[in-house]
Amino acid sequence: MESVNVTKCPSIDNFRNQVYSTMYSIITVLGLLGNGFALAVLVRTYQKRSPFQVYMLNLNVSDLLCVCTLPFRILYYINRGDWYLGDFLCRVSSYALYVNLYCSVLFMSAMSVTRFLGVVYPVKSLRLVTVFRARLVCVAIWIFVCTATSPFLVQGQQVDPATNKTKCFEPPQHNSLGKFVILNYLALVVGFLLPFLVILVCYAGIIRALILRKMGTRTQRGTGIRAIRMIVIVMVTFLVSFTPYHVQRSMHLSYISHTTPCEKRIFMQKSVVVTLSLATSNCCFDPLLYFFSGEGFRRRMSTIRGSVQKGTLIHQGKASEPPAIDGNDAEVRKAGSG
16 A cells, blocks of 8 residues: 545645655665675575575565566656556566565564574574474465465556556555455554564563673674674664554554545655655665674675685686697696696
8 A cells, every 4th residue: 555546635646656766766776786696695505504594595585576576666656657567567566565575574583583592592492493494484484474465466457537547556445445454453463563572572582691691602602793783683674664664554544544634644645655665675674684694694605705716717727728738838837826
């Protein structure tokens, strides 16, 4: 739900088109660069997988699926709210954003529980937290989110009789508003509040364990630093992306179900545009988890860089070989390769 058109109030279409087209363009560029680079590192070093990496890889895929649909939204708002790409892409583009939103919340929750067990119960976590179980959790999250957000596949493109434009990503009509109010509160509780509560409990346990425990060994210090980095990144993501959107969406649905003055209605409409843009920006925050709190992520990057450099040297060595050599040339090459 991105805006509401009310004939009695001034339209915010110009504001909406400018903000969405600009914000989605920035998010697309940053999201593709950050998640594309992270995916390359994760795939190249997948043989060294861990439960935490399994969650990061699934979060990365979710982000890329969402980012790849944003150009369709950009075209829609550049075309001043006229959809030319067909009903199928309209449904998929709307669906992908909400799948990413709630997959991100649940994958972050799973990562937080994994880090909590690793810090608070390091011995038990070796038995409880495995790659196989992490995969099962990821499959369960994908199935749950894709099923729960399937109502967004029902609403496709529609023709606006007033302007004769084909519309997409528009809010529900008043005759279907009740259904979306119910879906909103289910998503608010199950998709946001409960996962956020789990994350807060995990982080409180992690911080308490780090304060009480003396991080004497290098491994313990590294685990503590990664945990603190993850706490900061996840909390910033929730405070910037997820919380404003869910609070505003609930307020907005309450407003449009009642008669309100134009000033308040326009303010609520504009706040939808801002908060939904912030919610979509979670695709840009997620790569920070890979870079700053992933297990051995810098070491994985160093491994890839070393293999690339080695391959380049081998290629250059082969390319520099002359068609025929004598004894002196062989000695020169031997010295150069050493």
